[in-house]
Amino acid sequence: MSDDTGDVIDDLFAVIEDRKANLPTDSYTTSLFTHEKGENAVLEKLGEETTELILAAKDDDREELAHESADIVYHLLVLLAMKDMDVDDLRAELAERR
């Protein structure tokens, strides 16, 4: 794996936290934080992306599987930020299971 993917999740979470703090316009992430549906907007997205992930898996479409996995991880990180959680909470939970 190349070095530029090493901290991609930390970097993405930092961008999400920045969007949450500053709410710039023309930002999809901002639109999730300010959506009239509240957290339901991101929850619905997670549901849709999970369905798409399942279909990609059933089709054995590895490229689509990677695409939908990335969509899910992004929306999951937005949800964690909405709940004032940190990506380290996810890491800690996974580490405890080792």
Ligand SMILES: N=c1c2ncn([C@@H]3O[C@H](COP(=O)(O)OP(=O)(O)OP(=O)(O)O)[C@@H](O)[C@H]3O)c2ncn1[C@@H]1O[C@H](COP(=O)(O)O)[C@@H](O)[C@H]1O
């Ligand atoms: N990783 C993501 C990311 N993943 C998914 N999405 C958005 O999530 C939405 C997914 O909804 P849809 O499934 O309806 O969109 P779609 O393109 O039809 O997707 P598929 O049906 O193909 O799965 C799209 O609008 C995507 O642009 C993302 N939007 C932003 N990011 C990251 O967040 C950063 C900040 O983005 P902004 O907040 O927009 O500046 C970006 O630089 C990226 O690094």
